[in-house]
Amino acid sequence: MVVVSIATETDHRKIEEKWKKKWLDAKIFQSDPDSREKYFCNAAFPYVNAPLHLGHGFTYTRIDVMARFKRMSGFNTIYPFAFHATGEPIVGVATRLEKGDEKQRNILLSSGIPEKDISKFRDPKYIVMFWKKRIEEDMNDLGLSVDWRRKFTTIDPEFNKFISWQYRFLKKKGYVVQGTHPVVWCDHCKSPTGDHDRLQGEGESPIDFTILKFKFKDKYICAATLRPETVFGQTNMWADPEVEYSVVLVNDKEKWIVSEQCAEKLKEQGKTIKEMGKIQGKEMIGKYCTAPMIDNEIMILPSKFCNPNIGTGLVTSVPSHAPYDWQALVDLKNNPEELRKYGIDPEEVRKIEPISIIRLDGFGEHPAQEICEQLGIKSQKETEKLDKALKIIYKKEHHTGVMKDNCGEYSGFRVEVAKEDVKRELTRKGLADAIWEPTEKVVCRCGTQCYIKILENQWFLKFSDERWKQKTRECLRMMKIYPDSGRKNFESTIEWLRDKACARRSGLGTKLPWDQEWIIETLSDSVIYPAYYTIAKYINEKGMQPDQLTDELFNYILRGEGDLEKVSEQTKIDKKTIKDMKKEFDYWYGFDLRGSAKELIPNHLTYCLFHHTAMWDDQTRWPKAMTVNGMLNIEGQKMSKSKGNFIVLRDAIDKYGSDAVRITLMDCGEGMNDINWTENDVLSWKSKLNSIYHLITDNYNQGESRLENTMDKWLVSRLENHIKIMTQALDQTNNRTAATEIHQMVNDMSWYLKRTEKPNQGVVDYFLENFVKLLSPFAPFIAEEIWEKLKKKGFLSLEKWPVFDQKKIDDEILQLEESFKKMTEDIKEVIKLSGKNDKLHLYVVSDKELSHFDEGKSFLKKELAFKEANIYILSDPKKYDPEGKAKRAKFGKPGIYVE
Structure with a gap:
């Protein structure tokens, strides 16, 4: 008998088509409640606006491997799937096509859509149905062992009734509230833009910048910063000489100098803004303004890194602790001609010295200087390196830095404490205000760049509720997280999560039941849908109508509340069907495993935990485990x-x-x-x-x-x-x-x-x-x-x-055979070095080795082409050992002699 490596090339695709059909025809992955222990696994459902990519295949196959393993291990297993269509992405595709967007058209063509069918994709519902069908085919081709009786889309009217029930319940419990909050806003859609409604900037959120006010004649030059505690180290102001800044009257009180873009954002953040005029950046260069808190006159210097789209478009300079400031100051000192262009005496700039205000272990007086030198930064144009330097210093100083003795009453404070205290004092004294910005650039699916808007009378999920957080912490404590290193990411998200907008004005989805102008957004209707899987097969197979799916029905089935007789009479659904639906839910729920990518921990996956603890006090309905995976790279x-x-x-x-x-x-x-x-x-x-x-x-x-x-x-x-x-x-x-x-x-x-x-x-x-x-x-x-x-x-x-x-x-045999394998490789080396392989002599130290190795003599002769093979035990006085190789023998490593 021989080992055949590749006799003929197996027709894999033919085999796969054959077994895909057999599985579907036999319905072997459809599971109903029985006496066995259940296993309910699921993955974050796909968005139906594009074909599945290899990253989807990675996540979904991970869960399928578990489903198949558990099914073969005797568990009654289901792996259901559905299709996510809520929000702006699908409408965005249709809108871009309607506008004649060539990029969107080419994306569809590259996805295999025939030219003649492109116009059909101007209809959002056509997009949903097209990709739903194709994605289901792709999942079957991939071999996912799915129970397709349980499928649905999030724009099905029946599913909308389920979500309406969920949100009425959340509102009743006080977890959905109306309030005024900053949100990432799309001006085109007139809606908050959640993570899944973004072309760019998923995971980014509003963050408040402190606006520092610098007295400049009868006005204030305003600079936005995330580090108000560094006011003690200010040496100068930066302005872009090529930018035309706006002079605006704010709340009928003060005149501020800010970028035009900043003025527009301030209007959306609760401030009354009146345009008073313009001032060119170069008009301010070389003049002085008064820095808040330290009350020092500082010079306004030219810089190109001031971005009018971020903050106020002006930047205060703290070169000891800000890499951009340090490098910009170095560049100016090395370029006196640039200074003379604005009438500035280069000697005045050379006198500007960085002021060290934070003690940081591992760094000297000026951390910004050191990190720039470590990274080899030579110019402020090296933005990638400077961004890296900024993140390193800011992170280290925030978590471990201590304010120095030149920081007044804040001397000795940890930086993370001083930051908030200084901001409060500046605001109280009228020396500071605030502006909200996204943490990074955000672009809506419709193609519009988003900004932060202070929204009044918006509906929010009250994730800040401490009682809700505590229940969710308990849920996480009881869960298994694979790998466990992901647990800290969930813990961190639970702590920092604040109230979140749960509805938007446009897109697809379920209308907010009590305020029909709003549509529940894409990350807010995709958190307890695994519960819907348990009853979807009945809704699908029996053709239940949306008006039959009442809150009373969902309360009875999913929460065990209400009277069967009354529910049956109200919904016109027979009692047996309702009891079967309840039995199905009680048997399968909560789910045993949910899988997705690690990037969804800060939103979707943690929201899932929150919503489960809100909807069910019964901890058996809470998630049992989650598994998170990394992202997929292609060829590195x-x-x-x-x-x-x-x-x-x-x-x-x-x-x-x-x-x-x-x-x-x-x-x-x-x-x-x-x-x-x-x-x-x-x-x-x-x-x-x-x-x-x-x-x-x-x-x-x-x-x-x-x-x-x-x-x-x-x-x-x-x-x-x-x-x-x-x-x-x-x-x-x-x-x-x-x-x-x-x-x-x-x-x-x-x-x-x-x-x-x-x-x-x-x-x-x-x-x-x-x-x-x-x-x-x-x-x-x-x-x-x-x-x-x-x-x-x-x-x-x-x-x-x-x-x-x-x-x-048999551990002994395993050990002996491993020794035999290694010895075989050692003999090959000896043959290679000596050029001899006529006779083989082996020396072992135990009877067990002698017996095991003796059984392999014929193999050694055949494999290594020896004419003769002999094995001796050390104690054998008649052993043949002309070169004393026997004395080198150890257990598991025989002595070797060839001739």
């Missing part, structure tokens, strides 16, 4: 359409086959680290799967029936170790660890066949049957095909997962 680079390395999932499946795509993704990495997909890896796995197919089908039901020998016991022991490692790894969603064992099993079988002259049919078949079961969650299509080739009945996907048996492991 972040996947990006602009970089040309964006891979659509369907294209990958068509090119490499689903099984190869799945197992490559699972073998790329685990935990929260980003993973790296390479074509070499997927081609390697495609070839490996082909080899596995032939290895199993060519060697199954071969060999002879005989008693087990040492190598048989070794092979069984190795198998049991693989079962143990893979079972433990999959339970923790460590799929890469489990996938690595697939490699090892191929190596083990190949080694066994080389080491054994007459393989034991029973042992080989036992190994191969279990091998294909262990392969199944990763490469289910080819595993099913192999199972059929072995003439097994039924679907492999429904077979029992191998159970680890410690009694079948």
Whole structure:
């Protein structure tokens, strides 16, 4: 018998189409309540405005591997899916097409949409239905073991009734409130813009800048800062000489000098703004203004890093602690001609020295200077390096810095404390105000750049409620987080999360039940929808109408409240159906695992915890576990359409086959680290799967029936170790660890066949049957095909997962065979160095080694082309040892002599 690596190229796509059809026809992934322990896993549903990409495939396959593993382990398992259509993205696509946007048109063409069908995508509902159908097909092609009876979209009228029930309940509990808050705002859509409604800036949120007011004649030059505590280190003011600034009367009291863009934003943030005139930046250069708090006259100097779109468009300078300020000052001192252009004496600027106000471990007097030198920054034009320097210094000073003795009453304060205290004092004295900005640039799906608006009478989820936070902390404490290192991210989010706008004016979705002008936004209707999966099959199959889905029905089924008779009479749904729906919910909920990418922890995933603790006091309904994964890189680079390395999932499946795509993704990495997909890896796995197919089908039901020998016991022991490692790894969603064992099993079988002259049919078949079961969650299509080739009945996907048996492991044999393997490699090196391989002499220290190695003599002769092989124990007085090699022998490392 020989090991066949690649006899013929297996037609993977033909196999995948065959088993996809068989699974769907037999409905093997549809599960209903029964006496078994349940396992309910789900992943964040896809947005239906584009095809799935390889990153989706990574997240969804991770959960599918768990679903298949649990199903084979005897759990009654469901893995349902639905489709997210809420919000602005889909309307944004339609709107851009309506406007003749060529970029949007080309995106659709590149996604495989025929030219003749492009006009249909001007209808948002057509977009939803088109991508819903295609995504479902892609999921089936990927081999996801989904119960499709439970599918829905978030714009289905029936689902809208579910969300309306949810929000009426939240409002009644006081978790949805009306108030005045800063929100990220799209002026085109006239709505707050949540994370999923953004083309750019997901995760960014409002942050308040302190506006410092610098007396300038009868006006105030205003500079915005995130670090008000650094007022004690101000040395000068920066202005862009090319910018035309606005002079505005604020609240009919003070004249401020700010950028035109700032003036417009202030109007949206509760201030009365009256335009009084303009002043060119260059008109202020070389003049002086009075710095607040320190009451010093400081010079206004020219700089290009003042951005009129951020803050006020003017910047106060603290060069000791701000890398941009330090480098800009250095640049000016080195360019006297630039100063003379504005009538400034270069000597006056050379006199400006940085003022150190913060003590920071690991740095000297001027941290900004040191970090610029460390990063090799030579000019203020090196913005990437300066941004990096800024983040390093600001973070370190905020968390560990201490105010120095030259900071008045704040001397000795930790920076993070002084920041708030100084801001309060400045505001109280009328020396400061505030402006809100997004933490980074945000662009709405409609293409409009967003800004921060103070919104009155807006509806918010009251995430700041301490009682609600406490319940959510308890929920998280009870949960498993995979990997556990992600737990601190959830904890941090729970603490910093504040009230969040939950509705917008435009887009698709559920109207706020008590205020129909508002639509519940995309991150606010996607938090408890796993509960809807449990009853969706009844709503779908029985054709229930939206008006039948009353709050009373949902309260009875999902919260156990109300009277069955009254609910049945009111809804015109028969009592048996209602009881069955309640039974279904009670059996399946809460879910056992939810998976998504780590970038959703600060929003979607943590919101999910909050909403569950609000909707159910019964802790059994709360989430049991979440698994978060890193992002997907392609050939070492972040996947990006602009970089040309964006891979659509369907294209990958068509090119490499689903099984190869799945197992490559699972073998790329685990935990929260980003993973790296390479074509070499997927081609390697495609070839490996082909080899596995032939290895199993060519060697199954071969060999002879005989008693087990040492190598048989070794092979069984190795198998049991693989079962143990893979079972433990999959339970923790460590799929890469489990996938690595697939490699090892191929190596083990190949080694066994080389080491054994007459393989034991029973042992080989036992190994191969279990091998294909262990392969199944990763490469289910080819595993099913192999199972059929072995003439097994039924679907492999429904077979029992191998159970680890410690009694079948012989640790001694494992150790001895590992020594034998290493010794074989050592002998090869000796042959290579000596050029001899006529006779082999081995010296061992124990009887166990003698017995085990003696059994391998024929292998050594055949493998290494020796004419003769002899094995001696050290105690043998008749051993042949002309060069004294025996004395080098240790247990597990025999002495070697060749001639």
